Amino acid sequence: MSTRIIIFAKAPVAGRAKTRLMSVLGAEGAARLARHMLTSTVDACLGAAIGPVELCMSPSLNHPEWADINLPLALELSHQGEGDLGCRMARAAHRALVDHGAQQVLLVGTDCPQLSPELLRHSARCLSSLDAVLHPTRDGGYALLGLRQFNPHLFTDMPWSTPQVAALTQTRLAALGWRYQRAEQLQDIDEPQDLLWLTASWVKALQTPITEASHHV
Structure with a gap:
């Protein structure tokens, strides 16, 4: 299945x-972690080997902020565009399922160290008999x-970056009868308190030890 x-x-x-982490990691440390998050997520998605992997970028690829970021040639690249997160996700999901004709799409961010090839493959298998699968996060969002x-209703008028996102998404999935x-x-x-959940490989991306940084939370 595609x-x-x-x-x-x-x-x-x-x-x-990762501006909310700058208070304990500093601007450079937060950027190093963000770069490692991006690299790890891309590697996991390509490693899942279940279909095309698209990096939906902000800002667009030709912006100087991406100038020194080496991206695998296997990635397809796109621009997130304007609007809130819901608008950007809706455009990408529509493009995948309608314009590209994919049978299913997995939408992910780069903030979850548990996002592995195995988890991605399992999510894809779940969709063989379901309309949707949701991996919520402890803060009330989803990874x-x-x-x-x-259906655009899953993305419009959503209070993004609040603890209600995953629950509201489930409510809307149920209302659609999916x-x-x-x-x-x-x-x-x-x-900052989330840093204790970093995997060993993600900790190595930082010069400041996580255990010391967390004491300042």
Whole structure:
């Protein structure tokens, strides 16, 4: 079954990447972590080997912020465009399922260290008998949304970056009458206290030890 993975990512530049972590990591440290998050997520998505992998970028590829970022040739590149996160995700999901004719799409960010090739393959398999699969995060958002069909209601008028996102998405999936699965809860890395959830390889991307940085939270 044709599965397209779309990764939503900002350019990992100092002062603009992972700004909520700058209080403990500094601007450069937060940018280093953001770059490692991007690299790890891209590697996991390509390693899943379940279909095309698209990097949906902000800003666009020709912006200087991406100038020193080496991206694998296997990636398809696109621009997130204007609007809130919902508008950008809706455009990408529609493009995958309608314009590209993918049978299913997995929408992911770069903030979740648990996003592995195995988890991605499992999510794709779930969609063989479901309309949607959702991996919520501990903060109330979600790290992965898998879809077999498109409906803009899943993305419009959503209070993004709040603890209500995953629950509201489930409510809307149910209202549509779609068969869906609320899958394993994951942990994303947004706030200083989240740093304790980093995997060993992600910790190595930082010069400041996580255990010391976390004491300042």
